[in-house]
Amino acid sequence: MTRVLVVxxxxxxxxxxxxxxxxxxYGADAAPDGATALRLAATRRPDVVVLDLxxxxxxxxxxxxxxxxxTRVPIIVLSARHTSDEKVEALDAGADDFITKPFxxxxxxxxxxxxxxxxxxxPPADDTPLVxxxxxxxxxxxxKVTRGGRTVRLTPTEWHLLEILISNPGRLVTQKQLLHDVWGPSSGDRTNYLRVYMAQLRRKLESDPSHPRYLITEPGMGYRFEA
Known part of the structure; x- marks a missing residue:
């Protein structure tokens, strides 16, 4: 049973x-405040956290x-905060999704x-188990991702995004496709999600994140992985 922690x-x-x-x-646990949430997360080990800011x-x-x-548990934020900066701040802190109240x-x-x-x-593609x-x-x-002999920690969302790109080497993956596959069918206009997560992946993987060699942006269209 999938267990959800509601904060x-x-x-x-x-x-x-x-x-x-x-x-x-679903199984459900509820926490009325942050301290209780952190304690329940450690003891109950939820599969997803739904969190009010x-x-x-x-x-x-x-x-x-x-x-x-x-933990890399997926975190879905529920909040009355609705500005783009506040959403990006939550995503940058490690949230995987953001829903504005009312919803x-x-x-x-x-x-x-x-x-x-x-x-x-x-299941990985048979011909690309290791890139x-x-x-x-x-x-x-x-x-698992390693860089310089050390494991690179990725969130579930970062991993899913990277997995899609590396499964299509050299091919453009559109923004629409990435948003649909990673965040679901109702996320088609949330291109700021892609900007945030691609920036995080580049910081973790690229030698020069401001001039990426592997995770390439095609302006206005999508992204490519170049091995």
Whole structure:
């Protein structure tokens, strides 16, 4: 059973979320504040975290950073904050998705299913189990990236994005396709997600992130992986 940790201080919303999750055969735990959320995450080991940024004891960004110190669990942010800068800040802190309040329960459930899919191992293409470059190596079987002999830690979203690109070497993968495959069918206009995550991948993999050699942008169209 997929277990979801709901971090939200509004009791009515918590009740609605928990009931909807249970009706769809998810397990659900609830935390009314950040401290409880971090404790439950460590003890219950959820498969997905649904997190409100406006918590009574700490900013939700601190919870994201606390979780990212030890786990790659997908984090879906729920927030009344709606500016682009605030969304990018949450994504940059380590969140995997961002939904602005008010939201539809169907959309949240679709995003949650997409987050779960991103954590499921995908069978690698038979002819590309290992991709090597002059700067890093990617093992699709072990789902592991190494650079300079050291393991590079990637979030589930970063891994899914990289996996799509390296499975299409030298070919343009459109923004629309990446958004659909990584974030789900309702994310077609969220190109800022791609900018944030591509920048994170380049910082982790490229020798010169500002002049990438492997993760190439095709302005206005999409991205390519060049081995």
């Amino acid at each position: 939200e201080d509004d009791p009515q919303l918590v009740r609605a979320l928990v009931l909807n999750l249970q009706a769809r055969a 406006g918590l009574p004891d700490m900013d939700g960004l601190e919870v994201i950073k606390g979780l990212r110190g030890w 539809s329960m169907d959309e949240l459930m679709a995003r949650l299913r997409a987050a779960v899919r991103r954590t499921e191992p995908a 090597t470059t002059d700067d890093f190596a990617i093992d699709l079987v072990a789902r």
